[in-house]
Amino acid sequence: MEIIRKVHSMGEISSQILAARRTIGFVPTMGSLHDGHLALVRRMKQLSDVVVVSIFVNPAQFGPDEDYREYPRQLTRDTDLLIAEGVDYVFSPEPDEIYPEGPATYVEVEDLSTRLEGASRPGHFRGVTTVVMKLLQIVRPTLAAFGQKDAQQAVIVRRMIDNLFLGTELLILPIVRDEDDVALSSRNANLSSGERRSARAIYRGLFAARAAVEAGERDPEAVVRAAREVVEAEEVLRVDYLELVDGELLRPVPAVEGRMLLVAAVYAGSTRLLDNVEISV
Ligand code: AMP
Numbered sequence: 001m002e003i004i005r006k007v008h009s010m011g012e013i014s015s016q017i018l019a020a021r022r023t024i025g026f027v028p029t030m031g032s033l034h035d036g037h038l039a040l041v042r043r044m045k046q047l048s049d050v051v052v053v054s055i056f057v058n059p060a061q062f063g064p065d066e067d068y069r070e071y072p073r074q075l076t077r078d079t080d081l082l083i084a085e086g087v088d089y090v091f092s093p094e095p096d097e098i099y100p101e102g103p104a105t106y107v108e109v110e111d112l113s114t115r116l117e118g119a120s121r122p123g124h125f126r127g128v129t130t131v132v133m134k135l136l137q138i139v140r141p142t143l144a145a146f147g148q149k150d151a152q153q154a155v156i157v158r159r160m161i162d163n164l165f166l167g168t169e170l171l172i173l174p175i176v177r178d179e180d181d182v183a184l185s186s187r188n189a190n191l192s193s194g195e196r197r198s199a200r201a202i203y204r205g206l207f208a209a210r211a212a213v214e215a216g217e218r219d220p221e222a223v224v225r226a227a228r229e230v231v232e233a234e235e236v237l238r239v240d241y242l243e244l245v246d247g248e249l250l251r252p253v254p255a256v257e258g259r260m261l262l263v264a265a266v267y268a269g270s271t272r273l274l275d276n277v278e279i280s281v
């Protein structure tokens with residue numbers, strides 16, 4: 001496995017792979033890898049000739065008061081994990097490689113970027129789409145894998161790829177959960193043991209709401225309430241948002257029908273956790 005630090009080196013490697021008519025599978029990450037990331041890597045191994053994983057904590061997607069500096073970084077451990085998975089290249093540039101003159105050119109998907117996560121974290125998705133666009137331009141993957149854990153990100157990246165005719169095929173893979181059903185996240189490392197115990201209520205709440213729909217509940221507010229009650233029963237949890245939205249436009253649904261997402265952002269102490277379930281009627 002090779003670790004690539006420079007944009008021009010990654011570009012040359014991709015050119016050679018593509019000239020040899022081999023496919024590139026790409027998994028963009030911010031590192032501190034867990035089984036959720038590795039599930040994406042394994043799928044890319046199955047589907048493509050060469051696998052590239054990027055590890056880049058993207059400053060442009062963090063707000064001024066967010067945890068960019070504290071975000072966990074463990075490059076040595078991460079590269080060991082990726083060697084064990086048979087990954088071909090890790091692209092891990094410094095921020096000034098990706099933003100040599102400051103992030104002067106932005107890519108933004110309107111409307112979708114201002115809802116949910118975007119409402120709580122202004123500018124976050126502009127940072128995400130800008131860096132994903134840059135990474136896709138550098139790596140030029142045939143196929144790129146993202147996780148359903150970040151459901152809104154997946155919808156927005158799909159829209160960007162479609163709108164800009166980027167041609168990369170997008171694969172969205174299911175949420176990988178720990179044994180206690182908490183969605184794996186690099187930020188889980190920040191939870192105290194009590195917060196971790198309480199965090200299970202997020203999953204329980206989402207699934208209680210889904211069960212309510214399966215049992216015939218058709219009032220969107222009642223569905224959301226079913227989840228909220230379970231989450232709010234835990235003292236250390238604070239709901240940032242919890243909404244039942246349609247799976248494409250991410251707008252709150254007027255009726256319980258079609259393919260929907262119940263999406264949640266919940267603080268456990270000072271750690272912000274995301275989770276979601278799909279609900280289809
Ligand atoms: P991150 O390093 O948090 O930027 O995540 C990199 C990629 O891994 C994104 O596409 C995430 O959606 C995905 N991912 C993170 N956690 C999980 C998980 N628990 N299950 C599935 N995919 C995940």
